[in-house]
Amino acid sequence: MKSAQPDHSLSSRLPARILVVDDEPRLLASLASLLRSRHYDVTEAEGGRRACQLIDRQSYDLALLDLRMPEVDGFDVMAHLASRQPDCGAIVVSGESSFAAVSRALRRGALDYIRKPFDPEELLATVESVLGKQSLLRSHEHIQMRLEKSEALHRYIVNSSPDIVFMLDGDGHFCFVNSKIETMLGYQPQELCGRHFRHILDDRDVARGTYALNAPNISADNPRTLEVRLKTRGSRRANRHFEITAFPIDPETWPRTDDEGHGNGREARYYGTARDVTERKEAEAFINFQAYHDLLTRLPNRALFKDRLELAITHARRENQKLAVMFLDLDRFKVINDTLGHAMGDRLLQAVTQRLERCLRKGDTLSRFGGDEFTLLLPSIHNHEDARQIARKLIKALRAPFQLGEHEVFVGVSIGISIFPEAGADMDQLIQNADIAMYHVKARGKDGYRFYSESMSIDTANRLSLERDLRLALERDQLKVFYQPQVCATSNRVVGLEALVRWQHPKRGLLYPRDFLPLAEETKLIARVSERVLDQACRDVGNWIRAGHEDLRLAVNLSPMQVEHPRFVETLMDQVRAHGFPPQNLEIEITENLIMNDLEQISQKLRELADLGVRIAIDDFGTGYSSLNYIHRLPIHTLKVDQSFVRAIRGGEDGACIVNAIIAMAHGLKLDIVAEGVETGEQLTYLKNLGCHQVQGFFYGPARPADAIAKSLGHVTAAAAAF
Ligand code: C2E
Ligand code: CA
Ligand code: CA
Numbered sequence: 001m002k003s004a005q006p007d008h009s010l011s012s013r014l015p016a017r018i019l020v021v022d023d024e025p026r027l028l029a030s031l032a033s034l035l036r037s038r039h040y041d042v043t044e045a046e047g048g049r050r051a052c053q054l055i056d057r058q059s060y061d062l063a064l065l066d067l068r069m070p071e072v073d074g075f076d077v078m079a080h081l082a083s084r085q086p087d088c089g090a091i092v093v094s095g096e097s098s099f100a101a102v103s104r105a106l107r108r109g110a111l112d113y114i115r116k117p118f119d120p121e122e123l124l125a126t127v128e129s130v131l132g133k134q135s136l137l138r139s140h141e142h143i144q145m146r147l148e149k150s151e152a153l154h155r156y157i158v159n160s161s162p163d164i165v166f167m168l169d170g171d172g173h174f175c176f177v178n179s180k181i182e183t184m185l186g187y188q189p190q191e192l193c194g195r196h197f198r199h200i201l202d203d204r205d206v207a208r209g210t211y212a213l214n215a216p217n218i219s220a221d222n223p224r225t226l227e228v229r230l231k232t233r234g235s236r237r238a239n240r241h242f243e244i245t246a247f248p249i250d251p252e253t254w255p256r257t258d259d260e261g262h263g264n265g266r267e268a269r270y271y272g273t274a275r276d277v278t279e280r281k282e283a284e285a286f287i288n289f290q291a292y293h294d295l296l297t298r299l300p301n302r303a304l305f306k307d308r309l310e311l312a313i314t315h316a317r318r319e320n321q322k323l324a325v326m327f328l329d330l331d332r333f334k335v336i337n338d339t340l341g342h343a344m345g346d347r348l349l350q351a352v353t354q355r356l357e358r359c360l361r362k363g364d365t366l367s368r369f370g371g372d373e374f375t376l377l378l379p380s381i382h383n384h385e386d387a388r389q390i391a392r393k394l395i396k397a398l399r400a401p402f403q404l405g406e407h408e409v410f411v412g413v414s415i416g417i418s419i420f421p422e423a424g425a426d427m428d429q430l431i432q433n434a435d436i437a438m439y440h441v442k443a444r445g446k447d448g449y450r451f452y453s454e455s456m457s458i459d460t461a462n463r464l465s466l467e468r469d470l471r472l473a474l475e476r477d478q479l480k481v482f483y484q485p486q487v488c489a490t491s492n493r494v495v496g497l498e499a500l501v502r503w504q505h506p507k508r509g510l511l512y513p514r515d516f517l518p519l520a521e522e523t524k525l526i527a528r529v530s531e532r533v534l535d536q537a538c539r540d541v542g543n544w545i546r547a548g549h550e551d552l553r554l555a556v557n558l559s560p561m562q563v564e565h566p567r568f569v570e571t572l573m574d575q576v577r578a579h580g581f582p583p584q585n586l587e588i589e590i591t592e593n594l595i596m597n598d599l600e601q602i603s604q605k606l607r608e609l610a611d612l613g614v615r616i617a618i619d620d621f622g623t624g625y626s627s628l629n630y631i632h633r634l635p636i637h638t639l640k641v642d643q644s645f646v647r648a649i650r651g652g653e654d655g656a657c658i659v660n661a662i663i664a665m666a667h668g669l670k671l672d673i674v675a676e677g678v679e680t681g682e683q684l685t686y687l688k689n690l691g692c693h694q695v696q697g698f699f700y701g702p703a704r705p706a707d708a709i710a711k712s713l714g715h716v717t718a719a720a721a722a723f
Contacts, residue, residue, distance in 0.1 A: 014041065015039050015040050015041045016040055016041065016061040016062060016131050017040075017041045017042075017043070017058075017059070017060045017061050017062075018035055018040045018041065018042050018043070018060065018061065018062045018063070018064060018127070019042075019043050019045060019051060019054060019055070019060045019062070019063040019064070019088075020032050020035065020042055020043070020044050020045065020063075020064045021045045021047070021048065021050075021051040021063065021064065021065045021066060021069075021074070021077055022045075022046070022066040022069075022093075023046060023047045023048075023066060023069040023070060024066070025046060027066075027116075028044050028045075028046060029044070031064060031093070031123075032044050034120050034123065034124070035064075035124075035127070038124060040127075043058075043060070047069055047070070047071070047072065048069045048071060048072025048073055048074065048076055048077045049071060049072045051063070051065075051072070051077045051080075052072060052076075052077060052080045055077075055080055055081055055084050055085060056084065059085055059087075059088065060085065060088045061088060061089070061131060061134070062088060062089050062090070062091065062127065062130060062131055062134070063077070063078075063081055063088060063089070063090045063091070064090075064091050064093050064127070065077055065078065065090055065091070065092050065093065065094075065110075066092075066093060066094055067092055067094040067096050067101060067105065068094065068095070068096060074092060074094065074105070075104065075105070075108055078090050078105070078108040078109055078110065079108065081109075082108070082109050087134075087138065089111045089130050089131075089134045090108075090109060090110045090111060091110060091111055091112045091113070091114060091126060091127065091130055092105045092110045092112070092113045092114065093114045093116060093118060093123070094113070094114075094115065094116060095115070095116040097115055111130045111133075111134075112126050112130055114126060158178045159178050159179045159180065161178065161180060161273070162180075162275070163180065163273040163274060163275045163276075164177065164178060164180045164181050164184060164185075164242075164273065164274040164275075165177070165178040165180070165272075165273050166178070166181075166197075166271075166272055166273075166274070167249070167268035167270065167271050167272075168197060168213075168246075168268070168269060168270040168272070169267055169268060169269050169270075170267070170269040171196070172196050172197050172198070172210070172213055172270075173193075173194055173195060173196050173197070174192045174193045174194065174195055174196075174197060175193065175267070175268045176189075176193070176268065177189045177192050177193065184240070184276055185200065185230055185231070185232050185233060185240070186232055186233035186234055187200065187233055197209070197213075198210060200230050200231050201228060201229075201230060201231070202228065202229030202230060202231055202239045204229065205228040205229050208226065208228065209226070209228050209244075212224050212226045212244075212246075213246065213270065218246070218247050218248060219247055219248065220247045220248075220250075220271075222247070223245045223246060223247040223272075224244075224245070224246050224247065225243060225244065225245045226243075226244055227241060227242065227243050227244070227277065227281075228241075228242060228244060229241055229242070230242050230274070240276055240278040241276070241277050241278045241280075241281040242274040242275060242276055242277060242278075243274070243275045243277045244272055244273070244274045244275075245272060245273050245274075245275075246270050246271065246272030246273075247270065247271060247272070248269055248270055248271075249268055249269055249270060249271050291303070292304035292307075294367075294368040296346055296349060296350065296368070297349055297350055297353040297368050298353075299353055299366055299367050299368045299374075300365055300366070300367040300368075301367060301368060302367065302369050302370065302375075304365075304367065305365060305367035305369070305375050305377065306427060306431075308365045308377055308379075309325065309365075309377050309427050309430070309431070310427050312377060312379040312380075313420060313426065313427060313430075315379070316379070316380070316420055316421075317421075321380050321381075322380075322381050322382070322383070322419055322420060322421070323377065323378060323379050323380060323381060323419070323420045324376075324377075324378040324381050324386070324387035324390075324417055324418070324419050324420070325375065325376070325377055325378075325417070325418050325419075325420070325430040325431060325434045326375065326376040326377075326378070326387070326390075326391065326394075326415050326416065326417050326434055326449075327369075327373070327374075327375055327415065327416040327417075327418075327431065327434035327435045327437070327438040328356075328373065328374040328375070328376065328394065328413050328414070328415050328438070329372060329373050329374075329413065329414050329415075329438050329442070330352065330372040330373075330398075330411050330412070330413055331411060331412035331413060331414055331442075331446045331447055332409075332410065332411050332412065333345070333348070333349075333371075333372035333411055334372070336348060336404075336409050336411065337372075340404060340407060340409075344404045344405070344407070347404055348402055348404060348409065348411065349368075349372065351402050351404075352398060352402070352411065353366075353368070353374075355397040355398060356374065356376075356394055356397060356398070358397065359390060359393040359394050359397050360376075360390075363379055363380075364376065364377060364378050364379070364390075365377040365379075375431065375434070376390075376394075378390060381419075384419060384451060387417050387419065387451075388417075388449070391415050391417060391449035392449070394413060394415065395412070395413055395415065395447065395448065395449065398411055398412060398413050399412075412446055412447030413447065414438050414441035414442050414446050414447060414448065414449075415438060415441065415448070415449035415450070416433075416434045416435060416436065416437025416438025416439065416440065416441060416449070416450055416452060417434060417437055417449060417450065417451045417452065418430045418431075418433040418434040418437060418451070418452040419451065419452075423451070423452040423453075424452075433452040433456070434452060436452060436456045437450045437451060437452040437453075437456060438450070440456055440518055443518065443521045443522055446593070447593055448591075448593040453514065455514040455515050455518065456518055463519065466516065466519055467519060467523050467525075469505065470503075470516060470519065470520060470523070470525055470529075471525065473503055473505070474525070474528050474529070474532065478503055478504050478505065478506070479501060479502070479503055479504075479529060479532050479533070479536075480501070480502045480503070480504055480536075480705065481499050481500070481501060481502070481533050481536040481537050481540065481706070482499075482500050482501075482502050482702075482703035482704055482705055483497040483498065483499060483500070483537075483540070483541075483703055483704065483705075483706065483709045484497065484498045484500055484696055484701070484702060484703035484704075485497060485696065485700055485701060485709070485712070486498060486553070486555065486674055486694055486695070486696045487694070487695055487696070487700045488693055488694055489684060489687070489688050489692075489693045489694070489695050490688070490693050494552070494712065494713055495551065495552070495553060495694060496552065496553035496554070496555055496587065496674075496694075497541060497552065497553070497554055497555065497709065498555040498556075498557075498589070498696065498703070499533055499534075499536075499537040499541075499554060499555065499556050499557070500513065500557070500703040501513055501517075501529060501533050502703075503515070503516055517529075517559075521559060521561060524561070526559045526561055526562065527561065527562055527565070530556075530558065530559060530562055531575065533556065534556055534572075534575055534576075535575065535579070537554055537556060538554070538575065538576060538579035538581040539579060540706045541554040541581070541585070542579050542580065542581045544710065544713060545581075545582065545585055549713055551585075552585065552713070553585055553586075553587055553615070554581075554585055554586055554587065555587045555588075555589055555617065556586070556587075556588055556589065557589045557619065558588050558589065558590055560590075560591070560593075560594040563590060563594055563602065563605065564594075564598070564601075564602075568605055569605050569608050569609060572588075572609070572614075573609075573612060576614075582613075583612050583613035583614045584613040584614075584615070586613075586614050586615065587614070587615040587616070587617050587637070587638060588609070588614060588615070588616055588617065589617045589618075589619040589640065590616065590617075590618065590619060591618070591619050591620055592618055592620075592621070595618075595630060595634065599630060603630075603633065603634050606634055606635055606636075607634075607635055609635075610635035610637075615637040615638065616634075616635060616636050616637055616638070617636070617637060617638035617639070617640055617674070618631075618636060618638070618639050618640060619640050620640065620642045620676075621639040621640055621641055621642060621662060622641065622642050622645055622658055622662055631669060631671075632669060636671060637671065637672055638671060638672040638673065638674055639662065639666050639671050639672070639673050639674070640673075640674045640675075640676050641659060641662050641663070641673065641674070641675045641676060641692070642676060642677075643676045643677025643697075644677075645658045645659045645662070646659065646675050646676060646677045646678055646679075646683055646687075646697070647677060647679075649682065649683045649686045649687075650682075659675075659686075659687070659690070659692075660690060663687075663690045663691060663692050664690075667691065672694065673692050673694065674694040674695065674696055675687050675692050675694070675695045675696070675697075676695075676696050676697060677696075677697045677698075678695040678696065678697030678698075678699045678700070679697050679698045679699050680699065681699070683697075683699070684699060
């Protein structure tokens, strides 16, 4: 007898439990003791009825049955066993040896058949082998079951994942996609399988998405992550943002996907997940927007403006291009804000923003810099003229009144312009210089634009010393008046002289108006400067008039501050009379912007002067308001065509058209016209052909001191004679 341990590999817990059933007590006892000798756990049942009771009560691994028993026989017990404990095997131990009985027993589920009287060794071997087979069978079942369970588990995990899970073949076609895709994007997993993944990529991301899949060095340890937009199906929401993580599957370790589920028999080469990050994106976008925009006007804020400017400068430097920075400051905003309240002020800022935005081209950046200040970046311009045109457009756009509730308000804008690279090599310089230029517009009557020039920014230390010097200059008579001839181009006679101030600085040499007039205006010394110039000019030109040049005209420039002074007319006339200067020989030069600042007041003053015989000229005509409505309502005698238009007379540039228009208009209004800045014979001929006969410029000579001018008065000038 083998004394080996019974095989109970499956349970590996306890000895196998065996139920032994026989109505013959001796046989039952001997069977039981034989099995117990092999350490099986044996239960005895004397008869079928008792066996069925035991089967109901506890479980067995194997039953050894007699077939022929009274009342409840072996077949009945097998039937009962099959229904209650299908896992329990049965071996028939019977004296019945008919074919019919054996086959019936086997059909009922008996695993083996041992004939009585049995050979103990044979019986034990059969029991052992049946138990062994059974455990093997059970362990197979167990694995199968575990597999099924784990597959179900994986399917569960995959489908209830918060992300889309997918597999692609080597060409990027879907082999598998979990059901999440339906709730997230509206596709059925089955319809996508076999389709290329670009089918669901937003068109804008196709190139990026396709490229990413083929990127080198991606693996499970180093997956590829990228953000793309995926299309939603049908008329669902807008496309959504996903973060895709994907890596190639090692073909050694991954089986072919089967047709079951959503696979389609293609070989999976990539595994990936797609996480919906739309909300995060939207939150980010909003935070970003807040950080970089002004929420009132929705314009870029200072930080974003600086970012864009920085980029634009880098680009312009590389491409050797120009760019313009404008600094805009609203005129009269503070008054409106204070009188109508902040709510109205806010509405006004929004309305202003809308109008300004309409003047811009794609690529320009308008930003709210703070309060009523705006900055504008024109990233690529060809020349100053481009910026000039935009500045004019902006000024014009704000000219019409704004309706705020029942209030109609007027705001103007002062614009300072700095051009890269002339006005500054870096961002801070460009902004600062545009600001300085804007300040000069404010100082010279507001509502207009100016380009930055170096003379505008004298550093503070320099400024203080210059201011002190200027006060001294007034006391010590260092200011000089130079005269530039205004010549009749047909007769070549000097018909007028424009008085232009110069400063003979003891250390710095001869200074020009641009070097000190802005400072004079800021410090309000301009009134004294002008008084000095007018005094000197009345004296000089008065002498020449009395010497025989009765028609000689004296043109003087007036600053807005002077004209806006309430006692302007009296002060001016007192001075003129003090020198006995004939008013009809005097022409004052003022700018368009000055007039528009306070049309009522100014036109009143001009009318008084005109009535006294003084002539009025509009200086730098064409650079300010393009509206000409006011001209025929004002006592104006002369238009001075700005130098920039004259300069543009070169082989029929656009600027020349403006000259044509201004001259035609002046003729229509019966106004005199003086062209400034005439430097070449070509310009002179062009102007003469248009019927503009009075010119001023280097062609006939620059402004010169009184003694130099005296000699040429009334004479044909040398340059002109040669022409
Ligand atoms: P503006 O009234 O437009 O004067 C014309 C300027 O152009 C003068 O510069 C003159 O020297 C210059 N110019 C004349 N012909 C030519 C030319 O052919 N080519 C070029 N490139 N330039 C030419 P300036 O003397 O430096 O005066 C600059 C500005 O200063 C004047 O512009 C005027 O607005 C102001 N200004 C001059 N004197 C006075 C003054 O006594 N009082 C006031 N309030 N302003 C003055
Ligand atoms: Ca002038
Ligand atoms: Ca001028």
